[in-house]
Amino acid sequence: MLAKSSTELVRQQNSALVLSALRRHGRLAHTEISDATGLASATISSITADLERARIIEKSEQQATVGRGRPRVLFSQRRNCGYLITVIISSDSIQYSLVDYAGTLLDRFTEPRGEGGTAAFLAAISAALIRVAERSRIDRGSVLLVSVSSKGLAHPTEPVLVWSPVFGSQPVDFAAALKDGWQAKVILNNETLLVAGALLEREVKTRGGGEPVLAALSLGHSIGLGIARRAPAGVPEISAPNFGHMLHMPNGGLCRCGARGCVEAYAGFYAILRAAFEVPMDTIPAKFVPVAEIDKIATRARQGNRMAQLAFRHAGAALGFGLSRLLSLHGPMPVFITGPGTRYQDLLQAGIEEGLAQTHVVRLGGMPTLTIVADEPSLVFEGHLNLAFSIVDQDIIGSRQNMQAAGE
Numbered sequence: 001m002l003a004k005s006s007t008e009l010v011r012q013q014n015s016a017l018v019l020s021a022l023r024r025h026g027r028l029a030h031t032e033i034s035d036a037t038g039l040a041s042a043t044i045s046s047i048t049a050d051l052e053r054a055r056i057i058e059k060s061e062q063q064a065t066v067g068r069g070r071p072r073v074l075f076s077q078r079r080n081c082g083y084l085i086t087v088i089i090s091s092d093s094i095q096y097s098l099v100d101y102a103g104t105l106l107d108r109f110t111e112p113r114g115e116g117g118t119a120a121f122l123a124a125i126s127a128a129l130i131r132v133a134e135r136s137r138i139d140r141g142s143v144l145l146v147s148v149s150s151k152g153l154a155h156p157t158e159p160v161l162v163w164s165p166v167f168g169s170q171p172v173d174f175a176a177a178l179k180d181g182w183q184a185k186v187i188l189n190n191e192t193l194l195v196a197g198a199l200l201e202r203e204v205k206t207r208g209g210g211e212p213v214l215a216a217l218s219l220g221h222s223i224g225l226g227i228a229r230r231a232p233a234g235v236p237e238i239s240a241p242n243f244g245h246m247l248h249m250p251n252g253g254l255c256r257c258g259a260r261g262c263v264e265a266y267a268g269f270y271a272i273l274r275a276a277f278e279v280p281m282d283t284i285p286a287k288f289v290p291v292a293e294i295d296k297i298a299t300r301a302r303q304g305n306r307m308a309q310l311a312f313r314h315a316g317a318a319l320g321f322g323l324s325r326l327l328s329l330h331g332p333m334p335v336f337i338t339g340p341g342t343r344y345q346d347l348l349q350a351g352i353e354e355g356l357a358q359t360h361v362v363r364l365g366g367m368p369t370l371t372i373v374a375d376e377p378s379l380v381f382e383g384h385l386n387l388a389f390s391i392v393d394q395d396i397i398g399s400r401q402n403m404q405a406a407g408e
């Protein structure tokens, strides 16, 4: 392989800038690309011509709204340049979505998760991925990337789930789900990491910069946390620390991970159920608690039942203490709360504030802003697209421009 010269690298970076501006704003005219990227007009002309020749972007015309002016020429991603599949794994189901290169959702279906070990789980995903391609009659080879998300701990570089609530520490390698006929890259991310990334991107889009760093806290059967921080290079830094299994109370309640005293063992749905019914704290936690069960406890709490109120209060306090540790380590940042547990925010709020108020960082700098964002599934999907397309765009620029250079 030939080493890339620095001018080529700059050119690829500028091409990536143009593509990401088109992703963020949709169809753009030449001058709008210039405004969004800060690149010189001549540079943009040359990049858009190249990207068009490589069939990565396409031109369309928009009639002038007033008078008989010349139509505006708009650039956008070429839809059939390639495809992306997202696989969103929840505690009881798996959702598959097919998206074209311009970001249009083409197909979506959800399957129950099924029983069995990791081999059966991967075989079911493998079969479903083939179905995704067949239903839309696309060639498997044209799928550029499969983006998977799950609760639990993802390997930092490989698409391997290192620990999950269902399979424990039995690793799940998603690359094994794509064998014959696939050329797609496979990535795996923690679900709340994607949520944090999506929230940061929304800040940039709607508030022209917005918060430079934020945390996403997901409440449900398990407790997830993501941190997203804007970076000078433009690609945000996002991470998902193991917040749910951070120690809240030494020798405390039994957690699904097998340890004692984790945040989740006080704030997860099963923990709220356990506390409300005064079940011993060393009882093996239920794998899955229907939201309807927690709704019943919430109703009792709102009617004044003391044990039910305390269950939510303790859950809130565990979250508040956890957040205060996060802020002590990472500095102040706003917290966006999401997931099915947000429907109990009225019952959790006092505990969360109580847990936060006692720390030095909050006493010095004040309470962090807590914002409820109820629609978690939209955030997860947005997070998938943001991350996946930034990878796909980089790959596609590299490979097509190399091909072009070789052909010339």
Ligand SMILES: [Zn+2]
Pocket: 244, 245, 246, 255, 256, 257, 258, 259, 262, 264, 265
């Ligand atoms: Zn745990």
